[in-house]
Amino acid sequence: MNIHQLSVHHDERQDRLMLRLNTQDSQEFRFWLTRRMAQRFLPILTQSAERLEAAQPGVAATDPVSRQILSDLRREDFLKKADFATPFENSATHLPLGPHPMLVTDAHLDFQVQGGLDLTLEDKTDPQHPQACLMHLQVSLVHGLVHLMAQAAEKAQWGLGAGPEPAPDNPTATNAAPTRYAH
Numbered sequence: 001m002n003i004h005q006l007s008v009h010h011d012e013r014q015d016r017l018m019l020r021l022n023t024q025d026s027q028e029f030r031f032w033l034t035r036r037m038a039q040r041f042l043p044i045l046t047q048s049a050e051r052l053e054a055a056q057p058g059v060a061a062t063d064p065v066s067r068q069i070l071s072d073l074r075r076e077d078f079l080k081k082a083d084f085a086t087p088f089e090n091s092a093t094h095l096p097l098g099p100h101p102m103l104v105t106d107a108h109l110d111f112q113v114q115g116g117l118d119l120t121l122e123d124k125t126d127p128q129h130p131q132a133c134l135m136h137l138q139v140s141l142v143h144g145l146v147h148l149m150a151q152a153a154e155k156a157q158w159g160l161g162a163g164p165e166p167a168p169d170n171p172t173a174t175n176a177a178p179t180r181y182a183h
Contacts, residue, residue, distance in 0.1 A: 003135070007021070010156035018032060028094070039160055
């Protein structure tokens with residue numbers, strides 16, 4: 001899946017965040033994120049961006065403070081170059097997850113050796129028919145997703161906090177298994 005655009009906005013009626021993404025081959029994926037899921041997910045995405053930035057070749061940011069500073073600098077650079085003015089295209093010809101947004105009940109993060117992050121979003125509300133969507137995100141898309149989610153959560157007045165939670169002191173402890181977050 002080649003992601004073309006991301007969009008995150010707060011739906012007042014549902015009191016949820018709607019995450020939408022378009023692919024270059026005119027597919028659209030839609031996801032609902034509850035406040036609880038966003039509250040757990042946003043800091044982990046922020047930490048993931050820090051970890052991905054620190055893993056770039058030639059980077060020597062080994063301690064949590066250095067990783068956060070590096071990530072903040074790169075995020076600022078990315079945000080200066082990103083196009084947030086172009087409206088989200090509603091011209092999708094295919095909705096692989098169906099006409100209704102998928103409610104995200106679980107999220108799995110798996111860091112790839114070659115760089116990037118595999119993000120699996122799941123809906124397990126119906127155990128007989130669970131749904132899942134796997135996306136491979138480069139660090140720039142992770143920064144963009146963090147930015148859009150934080151903006152939407154702020155507009156929703158969810159009080160998720162101004163900044164991310166601090167990164168764990170031992171980042172290699174999470175390498176044993178993919179990170180998993182559930183509702």
